[in-house]
Amino acid sequence: MxxxxxxxxxxxxxxxxxxxxxxxxxxxxxxxxxxxxxxxxxxxxxxxxxxxxxxxxxxxxxxxxxxENVETSGHLQLNKNTLLMLNDLHHALLKDPKFDVYASEFYKTLPYIVELRSRQGESKLDEIETCFAALYGTLMLKLQGKGISVDTQKAIAQITKFISLLSKYHKLDQEDKLWDNQ
Structure with a gap:
């Protein structure tokens, strides 16, 4: 807590x-x-x-x-709401030409997102949740002492860079410093 x-x-x-x-x-x-x-x-x-x-x-x-019937799998609504909020911010940033650096990082990350989705089959996860699922999965592998391939490390490095930028913009947005200062 x-x-x-x-x-x-x-x-x-x-x-x-x-x-x-x-x-x-x-x-x-x-x-x-x-x-x-x-x-x-x-x-x-x-x-x-x-x-x-x-x-x-x-x-x-x-x-x-x-x-919420998530005793064995899934996420609490409060966590889903956080993802929805981040997804909304993500789309707002992509639509605003002032955030071209953000868009650039997203498009560098997109091939990895597509690859992750193709491995999952019929994935209903949006881009942001796909990134978080990859980061969490990698964290769990590390905690279990399992190896991570070079390709996966490269993908996770780019996803981390992208999600870090989204987090930075979220913090600025929460402080009412995002949209006025761009």
Missing amino acids: YIASAKRKENIAEYLLYMWQIEDIIRANNLDIDKIKSNIIDKFDLNDDQRKELTEWYESLIDMMRR
């Missing part, structure tokens, strides 16, 4: 990837708050109020996951 809050303010991409990881952590603990307390919450050096607050945050996420 504390990490998520900080990431949301500073870097929306890191926030979203972190929240996807939290969803998976909750699933790995079978949506059981007692397991989450012993495996996660108790590992932090927190005072009683912080511990209570963090426990309530996990409990609310568990409740949302159950109500």
Whole structure:
């Protein structure tokens, strides 16, 4: 919760990837708050109020996951909303000629997005979610100690560059500094 809050303010991409990881952590603990307390919450050096607050945050996420039927897969609506917001910003940036650097990075990334979609078959993911899925998948491979091919590393480097730029523009937009200063 504390990490998520900080990431949301500073870097929306890191926030979203972190929240996807939290969803998976909750699933790995079978949506059981007692397991989450012993495996996660108790590992932090927190005072009683912080511990209570963090426990309530996990409990609310568990409740949302159950109500939204994402206990085994999928993403919470709050995370889907973040993706929708980023996708809307993405399209607005592409339409505005003042953001030609952004458009250029997108078109450098697009072949990798197309390749990823072709590997997934009938993918219903939009471009931004495809990028995040690739970044998250790579993160999971690294955490598992699995190797990543040179081609994948090249693709992830470009996707990272593109998503970093989108995150930068999101932060400026949140600070009301994006559209006036271009």
